[in-house]
Amino acid sequence: MLWNTLLLALRSIRRNLMRSFLTILGIVIGVAAVITMVTLGNGATQSVSDQISSMGSNLLMVIPGQRFGPGSGGAPSFKSADVDAVRNQISGAERVAPVVGTSATVVNQANNWSTSVTGSTSDFFPAGNWEMAAGRVFSETEERAGKAVCVIGETVREKLFGRQNPVGGEIRVKQFSCEVIGLLKSKGQSAMGHDQDDIVVMPLRTVQRRLVGSQDINMTISVRGASSIDAVKQQITLLLRERRNIGENQDDDFRVMDTRQIAETLTSTTKILTMLLGAVAAVSLLVGGIGIMNIMLVSVTERTREIGIRLAIGALEREVLLQFLIEAVVLSSLGGLVGIALATGASLFLAGLMGVPYIFDPAINLVSFLFSAAIGVIFGFFPARRAAGLNPIDALRHE
Amino acid sequence: MSDSALIRLSGITKTYGRGQAAFQALKGINLSIGAGDFVAVMGSSGSGKSTTMNILGCLDVPTSGSYLFQGVPVERLSRNQRTLLRRNFLGFVFQGFNLLARTTALENVELPLVYRGEPAAMRHAAARSALQQVGLEDWEGHSPAELSGGQQQRVAIARAIVTSPAVLLADEPTGNLDTGTSREIMELISAFNQKQGITVLMVTHEPDMAKYARRVIRFVDGRVERDSRDEGGV
Ligand SMILES: Nc1ncnc2c1ncn2[C@@H]1O[C@H](COP(=O)(O)OP(=O)(O)O)[C@@H](O)[C@H]1O
Ligand SMILES: [Mg+2]
Numbered sequence: 001m002l003w004n005t006l007l008l009a010l011r012s013i014r015r016n017l018m019r020s021f022l023t024i025l026g027i028v029i030g031v032a033a034v035i036t037m038v039t040l041g042n043g044a045t046q047s048v049s050d051q052i053s054s055m056g057s058n059l060l061m062v063i064p065g066q067r068f069g070p071g072s073g074g075a076p077s078f079k080s081a082d083v084d085a086v087r088n089q090i091s092g093a094e095r096v097a098p099v100v101g102t103s104a105t106v107v108n109q110a111n112n113w114s115t116s117v118t119g120s121t122s123d124f125f126p127a128g129n130w131e132m133a134a135g136r137v138f139s140e141t142e143e144r145a146g147k148a149v150c151v152i153g154e155t156v157r158e159k160l161f162g163r164q165n166p167v168g169g170e171i172r173v174k175q176f177s178c179e180v181i182g183l184l185k186s187k188g189q190s191a192m193g194h195d196q197d198d199i200v201v202m203p204l205r206t207v208q209r210r211l212v213g214s215q216d217i218n219m220t221i222s223v224r225g226a227s228s229i230d231a232v233k234q235q236i237t238l239l240l241r242e243r244r245n246i247g248e249n250q251d252d253d254f255r256v257m258d259t260r261q262i263a264e265t266l267t268s269t270t271k272i273l274t275m276l277l278g279a280v281a282a283v284s285l286l287v288g289g290i291g292i293m294n295i296m297l298v299s300v301t302e303r304t305r306e307i308g309i310r311l312a313i314g315a316l317e318r319e320v321l322l323q324f325l326i327e328a329v330v331l332s333s334l335g336g337l338v339g340i341a342l343a344t345g346a347s348l349f350l351a352g353l354m355g356v357p358y359i360f361d362p363a364i365n366l367v368s369f370l371f372s373a374a375i376g377v378i379f380g381f382f383p384a385r386r387a388a389g390l391n392p393i394d395a396l397r398h399e
Numbered sequence: 400m401s402d403s404a405l406i407r408l409s410g411i412t413k414t415y416g417r418g419q420a421a422f423q424a425l426k427g428i429n430l431s432i433g434a435g436d437f438v439a440v441m442g443s444s445g446s447g448k449s450t451t452m453n454i455l456g457c458l459d460v461p462t463s464g465s466y467l468f469q470g471v472p473v474e475r476l477s478r479n480q481r482t483l484l485r486r487n488f489l490g491f492v493f494q495g496f497n498l499l500a501r502t503t504a505l506e507n508v509e510l511p512l513v514y515r516g517e518p519a520a521m522r523h524a525a526a527r528s529a530l531q532q533v534g535l536e537d538w539e540g541h542s543p544a545e546l547s548g549g550q551q552q553r554v555a556i557a558r559a560i561v562t563s564p565a566v567l568l569a570d571e572p573t574g575n576l577d578t579g580t581s582r583e584i585m586e587l588i589s590a591f592n593q594k595q596g597i598t599v600l601m602v603t604h605e606p607d608m609a610k611y612a613r614r615v616i617r618f619v620d621g622r623v624e625r626d627s628r629d630e631g632g633v
Contacts (some may be wrong), residue, residue: 004513004514004516007513008513011502011506015501015502017500057609136536142491159520302500304429305497306500307460307500308497309497309498309499310483310510310514311485312456312458312485312497313485313491313510313511313514313558314482314483314485314486314487314511314514314515314562315482315486315514316479316482316483317478317479319514391458391459391460392457392459393453393458393459394459396458396493396497
């Protein structure tokens, strides 16, 4: 009976190619959308946390205000004196780099490029896990004098110098001309679409005097290997509270964040994004399901009469049901499998395009597959169950 | 009337709907049909012919009364047992053909054998032979949409007789066909009755078609009004 019924089910699928195709299509689109969205979202999250761990796990960032991101919410900025205080008084702090950021257009001959300019000390490079591809970092003399020298990232070199060696060359930043003394090793693209190599680093004083005209800074601190990050954070917090005259009952007006916290802040954003995309895609899976339901309902008259015919010529109710169940399962499984294949292809392609890693997520593949199978069975099987329970004559007469 | 009758209906009633809307379509049918007979059922529209045929074919259940098929009380059978009765003893021909769409003539004729669990080789041979008997051996690969009404009805007849049923139930088999084609269909049905001894019950409006039968039963308003057998022949 099983074999015969399987045969009947496959015949029926082949016979109604258009209906079968549309059913499969609905499932394929839904499943592929859900899996692709979630896979890309996971990839983006992974990419963000990879990028942050490339900053080094021993890194602390100190910013004014309680929010991460631009704007300090009225909290006073840090000054060079704060940097010195941390450097001198916190024994666990290996490197303390003051950081000032701005953006500017840089020019070399006919080429110009808008990039971000960071002012810091030579401590910036080891603290941020940067290595040199060519040339050198600035010396203490250059730092103190606020000399017009700079170290550039790979992207800036490409835009301004093409394939030439930039070291020894000159770039113009706003009104002044600046000697390129070093080239950074490429770190690649980040998940947020941020190109880490699109950077120009100058001595802190140069940027403060010539570009931003203020003394405000943030701090990047690398912690000595042997010291506990939490202990160092604690010490820095206490020191800065004292320097900023924060009373015992008052909250901090600055944040000391380690890479884990930065990672959490950033990945929570991409995780929310993943969930949103997944939800949108789930809607498409639902729409696919409704499409299937539509196809089934449109064909329900024909199918009910078909069931009437089968019952009349001697099919048992359970044989009819089994046939329809097999049909539904075969169609929706096929749709699910094609959807998974399509999603894998699309995810690989889009992940490559977006520069995020492709991470196969068995759970979402399985859940989407089961969901599609359930939709197929519910919408394909239950109308049939109703029809097969009728008196044959009522099924035959169905209009 | 002997107890050896193939089919015996006594006091069969059928009421559609309930309460205010209830309508009694059959008001007590008593009928017995012997094996090998060819019975035409006539009567005006709405007189209960189809309702009776559906009950005889176990496609529908009566409201009350008793139905013996080869001495077996059908009303005591389960739904599945009634299906098996259809599968093993009955063949149907409907006014509207009721073939499976987008399905070849051969596959349509094979279908009852599939449900009987016959092996593929036997199914093909039997279905081909049945199509040959209705003169459609060259049309086995065609689907209903590619066949004329008369051809479709012949496929339906082939499907009905491929299992060599005890009874062939035909509800206005020529109702949708022109006179010439109707005659061909009647010749076929008549031949199966005579050569294979298949008992035939056939509803028809046309006296011309009823002439092929040996016995004519006339329905009026949910009752058997006249039975030619009781009057000693057609
Ligand atoms: N499914 C049904 N529901 C309600 N009334 C029905 C149904 N089937 C038939 N009837 C009624 O029962 C009566 C007998 O119908 P039927 O047996 O089809 O007549 P015939 O075949 O002799 O023309 C008719 O009045 C018809 O309207
Ligand atoms: Mg009728």
